Amino acid sequence: MQPDKTKACITILRLLLIVTLVLYPISFLLPVFGINPELHMTSMQIGYATSDIATKVFYGILIYWIARNNSKSEGLIPIDPN
Numbered sequence: 011m012q013p014d015k016t017k018a019c020i021t022i023l024r025l026l027l028i029v030t031l032v033l034y035p036i037s038f039l040l041p042v043f044g045i046n047p048e049l050h051m052t053s054m055q056i057g058y059a060t061s062d063i064a065t066k067v068f069y070g071i072l073i074y075w076i077a078r079n080n081s082k083s084e085g086l087i088p089i090d091p092n
Contacts, residue, residue: 012079012080012083013079013080013082013083015075015079016076016079016080016083019072019075019076019079020076022072023069023072023073023076026064026065026068026069026072029064030061030064030065033057033060033061033064034057034058034061036057037053037054037056037057037058037061038054038057040053040054040057
């Protein structure tokens with residue numbers, strides 16, 4: 011059984027996965043949504059970079075918290091008094 015904090019982090023991780031996976035096709039299809047074709051490559055790269063930052067940084071932080079919460083619940087690291 012996982013702690014409640016871990017379950018919450020996993021839920022957030024799943025939502026983040028869905029959002030970041032949807033950003034790639036949206037970024038690619040920006041000209042269809044009315045973005046100026048001259049700005050298409052720039053806007054596509056901004057969308058890709060945003061998605062990459064979200065996946066790498068936020069996934070790393072959330073996975074760290076999941077591992078930390080599981081380790082605390084199993085008694086592998088001491089629980090902070092705060």
